[in-house]
Amino acid sequence: MHTVSRNSIQQRSLISQMFIICLHLMQRLLVAKFFVGFFMGIIFTVIVYNLKEPIEKPRFRPDQSKFEYEKNQQTFDDSNPSKPSIWNSSWDGFKNENKFPRHFYLIRHGQYFDNARTMEEMKLTLLGKEQLEYTGKRLNQTKTHFNRLIHSGMVRAFESAVIINQQLDSKLELIEDKSLSEGLPVAPIPYAGISQRDIDTYGDRARIDGAFAKYFHRARSDQNKETHDIIVFHANILRYFICKIMQFPVEAWLRITLNHGSITQITILSDGGIVLKTIGDSGFIPANKVTF
Template structure:
């Protein structure tokens, strides 16, 4: 047996052994949760932004109950560094005692390029490009098949982030992200199959919230959980 044939046999054997040792790929289930309602606050940390409003707190509790009722075990929990997302994650986390969230910088809210240029006319092109790069990096890192057993992961983040990632999963023009609208504290689910194919299960599910608590999507009324003034009947005069 000549040296060339021996070398080929050795390489073939090594490739077979390596393939046998490599873990099989499985599906990865991505659960994206938008933060709850918030209001502008001039006193808020300029880097972290404002926290949740009372209505946002209530929305987050409802989302947490819905997530806890899901049959799947969450293998990883992630949150955006912004305060409204951290608050939402903290409330959701009460349904998962003993678990911790990892804060991902790439989950931070930003504005990627869109076909609706009238919306982004005041944004700098370099900022739009940086946002796209950030979200593409997030997608390419996390929206991949799982190694070994199937996984389910939760990401508490923002409307722009969720909509952009959904366009990536759908394989459509990512500049179309603004053609979707999702409620505060809504849930979007995307499945990455073992072979890398994507299945968008649902976008912006908020059916677990009463209609009078829905905010954040196009057409929603501005709502509040502040106590209104009691309408008191005036005594009749003689």
């Protein structure tokens, strides 16, 4: 029978214990390296992120637009006429004279008898009157303190302004301005049934541009509060004004469609900046009563 010496058994037991001890040490070393590498990775990521991001980020309320901040971060050189400019900040010829904005609620009149023989007979239809009742109620729901209610010299715009005024809790004096009457400003591009010959015969761009300059400008020095004006007039003039104030090509005016009784809301900031808040909004009119 083969026998194993006691010394041999003890030697094997010692080797096994040393192997187990070494194995435990290696496991602990690997775990330690893992956690060291993990925390070093987090620290390195934080350092790199802080280098890329500004120390102080602008904060905005949930209802606050980033428009003011982003606008102030960009400046465009519009002093050199030969150099194309993204935005001409001197579009109205005024300087920053105070801090008050000017708000405009631009209303297209209601549906009217467009096949009438004379301008005086181009009055609102029953549906057109109903459309403007919805428009007036929508304006009244905003709880805005309106300063002026202006309308063109055409009967359908006057009738629309009267109906709007009836829906307002605070009634306004109606102001007539014949320079806001319907017309053709420029020949549209692309061609859409209105030619340059039509513009030469029926157009009145000088009068229309004069009306634009009269109303659309930043606050003057004598304005001591924020203002809200309602202007009731016509689709051709209104969409031309939209292109003009946004500094889009004015020949694009006929590409815009505005429903009867719709609201286009524009704000002119104190530095001449423009905010087009809504364009042709008629969502407050029932779908079966919408026309254009």
